[in-house]
Amino acid sequence: MIYEERDYRINPGMLGEFVKIYGEYGLPIQKKHLGSFIGYFVTExxxxxxxxxxxxxxxxxxxxxxxxxxxxxxxxxxxxxxxKGLIDIQATRILKPVPFSPLQ
Incomplete structure (x- = not known):
């Protein structure tokens, strides 16, 4: 099993709008096609x-x-x-769990 971490830096003042649009339009498409959805987070x-x-x-x-x-x-x-215009930078990492990780 591998995990993909996608980190998006959203333009200031646009975080709420981005999360709303993603939840309504992006996530349903991704859940239809991609692997297991583990979670979605914002920085606090x-x-x-x-x-x-x-x-x-x-x-x-x-x-x-x-x-x-x-x-x-x-x-x-x-x-x-x-x-379009809401995302400033995107970074993607592929993570591989170690043998003792609870997520495998």
Missing amino acids: IGELNHVVAIWAYESLADRDARRAVMLADPGWPEYLVRV
């Missing part, structure tokens, strides 16, 4: 205006195949238009 302390999403996949190949299908979904470009 530290560097503000961040959203972190975590997804689980069987492997990198599983992730690649699922993302290809999601990107071909006609609703995905429509979602991207809705969030």
Whole structure:
């Protein structure tokens, strides 16, 4: 099992709008196509205006195949238009649990 952590820095003053649009338009498409949805978080302390999403996949190949299908979904470009200009920077990390991690 691998975990994908996607960290988005949202433009100041736009966090609420981004979360609302994602919850209404982006998340349903992703849940339809991607791996297991682990969680969605906003920063409360530290560097503000961040959203972190975590997804689980069987492997990198599983992730690649699922993302290809999601990107071909006609609703995905429509979602991207809705969030255009709200995201400042995006970072993605692939995490692999160690043997004693409760998440495998």
